[in-house]
Amino acid sequence: MAPLTSPCFVKRISPSPSGPPARRPQRQLTYVSPDSTRPQSSSWPTLHFATKGACMTRLTADSHLTVSFDVACKRRYDYVVLGGGGTAAAFVTGVLARRPTARILVLEQGSFLLPSHVQNLGVAFQPLMSAAAATPWRSEGELDLVSQVPFLGGRTLVWSGSVPEPSRDHLRRWPESIVDDLDDHWEEARSWLGARPATSLAAEFGSLHEQLRDRVFDVSRRNPHLLTPRRPEELDAPLAHPEDASGMTSKFSAIGPLLRAASEAPAFDIVTSCFVEQLVGHHGSITHVSTSLGSLDIGDAALILALGTSEATGLVLRSQNTVDAGHAGRNLAANSASFFMCRIPRDAFAGLSTEGPELAALYVDGRTEQREFHLHVSAVATTDRDRDLERVYRLMPDMFGDETPALVTDENHVVLIVHGLAEIAGKGSAPDASRIEIDSDITVGRFHLDTADSEAWDSLDECADQILDRLSGGASIEYWERTSRTWVSRLESRRMPFAFHETGTLWMGNESSGAVTDEDGRLRGSSNVYVLGGAAFPTRGSWNPFLTMVALSRRLSRTLEQSHMVSG
Structure with a gap:
């Protein structure tokens, strides 16, 4: 999925405590609104935020869309899904499309x-x-490790919407049977997400987009590290903007499909504020999940881990007394990142509209000898900030950072947001592999970049500079410096301290390869636990993984529902 890109993440985990691990404490979310100094609390991690210039109230889902934990304990389910984000929504809706009466619980x-x-x-x-x-x-x-978004909908509440489809070459190190199966689900995944090129979203992707696209295409033909598409239009960023009944598009989030399913499916339940601490069972079969709200007997249900990579891996490692974790936690792969914002005088681009904003969104693929990388290049041009701000905010792929809306609506410049991601390759079960571990019940991430990873990051930065030189046409370029909060002629650092799109720690494959899960994503040594999302990826490139996650979720929903039909 697309990364959170705000530089405002705060680590909230203290150094490893001594002594025996304690039970995970109840966590609180604290929200401060501008009209009140009294915090309002509900369960989950400690967060502090204040809206700027607007009074905001936390929204509450209608009670009929969720059920209590006590009610869920009294029911029997075909599937118990851990996690309420994008992969969960893709799996749930895939099952319900085949069997509307399927009994499904999301925790x-x-x-x-x-x-x-x-x-x-x-x-x-x-x-x-x-x-x-x-x-x-x-x-x-x-x-x-990058932050999570611990709310119903997960990272899809804030993501960029980027949904590139990896080629078979991108997946060349995946088991062939999985790649063949994915060919049956790409179209289904694109349709569900509303995937479309940026130019089909709105008329605002017009002259500016075409000018930038033509210039980037020219650079790609001269730079051996950039993959030259067959035609410039293939540089249009693929974005997830499904249409509503009126034909209008909006950015995809999993919260919509989940709430629709909760209101329409007769046997689909959601329990919120329920942290799963451990899997419990015997002889490889999980029979209970231990949660912050108590123990849930899952009966004969299939247990679907639709969690983020760090969360799913931590859960499996905490459950090693019940499940055979094998090499769980190794093979950690991800993306290094260089993010920055810059501006070029408006007159460096001809014929831009003054009647409304002009936007651009490009996806540029690249590769070194051993690694992959890519660049998202988005841009805004406007002559009236007050008129265009809301429209720009709704259509731009990336709007992270509290200052971004004001900065991109610069009436005298074209403002570009450049997000580059480079591959950090996993190393399977190798002892020196990057990994996720458990230390006194705390999940710990350990990333180690090798020479090829570092070379890809260097190449990414070099290609970004070459692209900007061509885009500016010789005009001056200024960069936004976040620390000093000023525009500068040279940026000291663009590299982020986080690894994004973490994957691979519960990877699929055959047993001889040391894979933690089989080619269906079933945890080895377990008869009823399946892993979805990036954790199950055998390898990682640089492409945004969410379209692939959706296709894998639909693949598993088909596989398990076919088994259900056979077993009757």
């Missing part, structure tokens, strides 16, 4: 926060893009 660690993607709700909600993040783990390697 979500957080509460209900928003009814849609934060950019669909207007710029007043923008501070939530960083404030809704939490970091319930520790990092001890060269890069930190």
Whole structure:
């Protein structure tokens, strides 16, 4: 999935405690609104945020869309899904499309926060893009594990919407049977997400987009590290913006499909504010899940881990007395990142509209000899900030950072947001592999970049500079310096301290390869635990993984429902 890119993440895990691990404490979310100094609390991690210039109230889902933990304990389910984010929504809706009466329970660690993607709700909600993040783990390697969004909908509440489809070459180190199966699900995944090129979203992706696209295409033909598409249009960023009944598009978030399923499916339940602590069972079969609300007997249900990579891996490692974790936690792969904002005088681009904003969104693929990388290049041009701010906010792929809405609506410049991601490769079960571990019940991430990883990051930065030189046409370029909060002619650092799109720690494959899960994603040594999301990826490139996660979720829903039909 697309990363959280705000530089405002705060580590909230103290150094490893001594002595025996204590039971995970009840966590509190504290929210401060501008009209009140009294914190309001509900369960989950400690967060502090204040809206800027607007009074904001935490939204509450209708009670009929969720059930209590006590009610769920009295029911029997076909599937118990851990996690209420994008992969959970893809799996649930895939099952319900085949069998509308399927009995499904989703256990979500957080509460209900928003009814849609934060950019669909207007710029007043923008501070939530960083404030809704939490970091319930520790990092001890060269890069930190990125934050989670612990609310129903997960990271899809704030993501960029980027949904590139990896080629078979991108997946060349995946088991062939999985890649063949994915060919049956790409179209289904694109349709569900509303995937479309940026130019089909709105008329605002017009002259500026075409000018930038043509210049980037020219650079790609001359730079051996950039993959040259067959035609410039293939540089259009693929974005997830499904249409509503009126034909209007909005940025995809999993919260919509989940709440629709909760209101329409007769046997689909959601329990929120329920943190799963451990899996319990015997002889490889999980029979109970231990949660912050108590123990849940799952009966004969299939248990679906639709959690983020760090969360799923931590849960498996905490459950080693019940499940054979094997090499769980190794093979950690991710993306290093260089993010920055810059501006070029408006007159460096001809024929830009003054009647409304002009936007651009490009996806540029690159590769070194051993690694992959890519660049997202987004841009805004406007002559009237007050008129265009809301429209720009709703359509731009990336609007992270509290200052971003004001900065990108510069009436005298074209402002570019450049996000580059480079591959950090996993190393399977090798002893020197980057990994996720458990230390006194705390999840710990350890990233170690090798020479090839570092070379890819260097190449990414070099390509970004070459692209900007061509885009500016010789005009001056200024960069936003976050620390001094000023525009400068040279940026000292663009590299982020976080590793994004973490994957691979519960990877799929055959047993001889040391894979933690089989080619269906079933945890080895377990008869009823399946892993979805990035944790199950055999390898990682640089492409945004969410479309692939959705396709894998639909693949598993088909596989398990076919088994259900056979077993009767």
